[in-house]
Amino acid sequence: xxxxxxxxxxxxxxxxxxxxxxxxxxxxxxxxxxxxxxxxxxxxxxxxxxxxxxxxxxxxxxxxxxxxxxxxxxxxxxxxxxxxxxxxxxxxxxxxxxxxxxxxxxxxxxxxxxxxxxxxxxxxxxxxxxxxxxxxxxxxxxxxxxxxxxxxxxxxxxxxxxxxxxxxxxxxxxxxxxxxxxxxxxxxxxxxxxxxxxxxxxxxxxxxxxxxxx
Numbered sequence: 001x002x003x004x005x006x007x008x009x010x011x012x013x014x015x016x017x018x019x020x021x022x023x024x025x026x027x028x029x030x031x032x033x034x035x036x037x038x039x040x041x042x043x044x045x046x047x048x049x050x051x052x053x054x055x056x057x058x059x060x061x062x063x064x065x066x067x068x069x070x071x072x073x074x075x076x077x078x079x080x081x082x083x084x085x086x087x088x089x090x091x092x093x094x095x096x097x098x099x100x101x102x103x104x105x106x107x108x109x110x111x112x113x114x115x116x117x118x119x120x121x122x123x124x125x126x127x128x129x130x131x132x133x134x135x136x137x138x139x140x141x142x143x144x145x146x147x148x149x150x151x152x153x154x155x156x157x158x159x160x161x162x163x164x165x166x167x168x169x170x171x172x173x174x175x176x177x178x179x180x181x182x183x184x185x186x187x188x189x190x191x192x193x194x195x196x197x198x199x200x201x202x203x204x205x206x207x208x209x210x211x212x213x214x
Contacts, residue, residue, distance in 0.1 A: 006073040009073050009075075009076040010072055012076055013072060013075065013076060013079060019082050019090070019092055020075065020091075020093070020094055021034075021091050021093055025103055027103075028102065028103055028104060028105050029104075029105035031104070031108055035088075039062050039063055039064050039089070040063055040064065040111070041063075041065075041066065042056070042063055042109070042110055042113065043067075044056075044067045045113070045117075046068070046097070046115065046116075046118075046130065047068055047069045047075070047078055048074055048115075048191065048193070049074060049077040049081065050067055050077065050078025050079070050081045050082060050092070051081065052113070052189055052190070052191040053065050053078070053090060054078070054081050054082055054085050054087065054090060056189050057089045057090040058085065058087060060089075061087075061089055064090075064091075065091075066092070067091075067093070068093045068095060068097055068100075069094060070095070070096050070097070075092055079092060098135075100139070100142055107143065107144045107145065108142055109139075109143050109144070110147060112150070113149075113151075114130050114131065114151045114152070115151075115191045115193075116193040116194065116197075117131070117153065117158070118130075119157065119158040121157065121158075129158065129161065129165075131149075131151065131161065131165045136149075136169045136171070140213065143211060146210060146213065147211055148209065148210045149166075150206070150208050151206065151208075152180070152204060152205065153204075154193070154205070155205075156203075156205065163176075166209040170211075170212055171209040171210060171211055172209065172210045174208045174210050176207045176208075177206045178203065179203050179204070
């Protein structure tokens with residue numbers, strides 16, 4: 001997907017430090033203090049335009065959410081959505097997820113969401129997939145013991161790859177759906193991509209994978 005350049009995005013982001021944390025490495029280990037409560041922290045890696053993380057925060061005020069997005073031109077839309085919503089339990093990070101352990105301490109995060117991640121279909125790009133073993137290690141390093149990854153995609157190849165990756169890493173699958181919108185799953189919050197793909201009749205895959213590091 002080609003991103004439209006938004007030269008004003010950087011300034012808008014810097015104007016709202018209450019939503020987009022400028023120096024997240026300085027808050028490592030102190031995120032609950034940043035939120036002003038002891039509620040669990042859930043992160044979405046690749047938050048895109050922010051619909052999912054914003055609506056999850058609205059539906060679950062007793063959970064703190066952090067949306068992580070690499071591209072300024074994308075996260076600025078999530079910022080606008082968050083400003084409009086005015087929710088106190090959401091923060092955004094304009095950073096690269098490969099540096100996750102620089103921003104979160106061990107056992108500081110309770111859950112990781114991966115929604116409609118870039119499938120990186122070519123074999124030479126395997127290491128860029130957010131369900132590759134190196135990323136699974138990063139998530140494990142910041143998650144509480146027994147923490148979970150909740151993963152959704154419309155891409156069957158990426159889903160099958162991710163199931164294998166989870167299995168090889170030793171994660172336990174607590175929930176699996178090969179057609180989420182035709183299942184009895186309740187409380188699903190859709191992303192922008194999910195709305196688009198499901199409207200076309202495309203199948204949505206979902207899995208909840210849990211680390212076995214009790």
